[in-house]
Amino acid sequence: MTAAVGDELPALTVRVTRRDLIRYAGASLDFNPIHWNEKFAKDVGLPDVIAHGMLTMALAGRVVTQWVGDPGKILEYGVRFTRPVVVPNDDKGAEVELTGTVKAINDDGTARVDITAKFDGKTVLGKANALLKLS
Template structure:
């Protein structure tokens, strides 16, 4: 975990450096167990392809969680996120190989708000696709 970010140390327009989150099939199986979402499109390649998908895809909420992880890692406080919302714009396709997929998340301080809060706009990509759109978090800083 990084040091806690202070409100006085950030500025509107400031970029938050990107972070990569690898995704392997085993991560999806573990997430299925934790979430109770055992839809076979998230673990069974044959099934995923029979319903028209290119391959197994990550759970949307798993993808969303990586954006939340990015913000809490940056803020240095897992309880710092006051509000968080996204729209799902594309799938994270997870091939069954050693590389799997990668979700790359970056951010920018969009606004400094009252009470030492900031609005962070996020960008999340996997391969050439933007996988989250309208991703935003209100973060309480020290």
């Protein structure tokens, strides 16, 4: 795979529904009520039920894995959670927009990709980046 600094990865838009949150809770064993109980979420100061941070992180990682073609080429991946993805109780859910940009190509055949994840026009992950093996 060839890449250059400044290359834009193909954008990806993902919808997250309450149904997705239930599935993720079962898979991760994270049954925190902020992810499924509207009253509880609002009682603790949230606008509504929110997506699991790790689910949001996993979705953001897809923009990189789809571009590089092999998840095994991701050597490091990290994010900071900066804003929640609020998931309404409807069939549409929340739309998360994901993009990535090659920020560095290293002499050892690796590249750093910065990832942007937005919900409702606002960034939800900070310092999201991945280190990839290009060859």
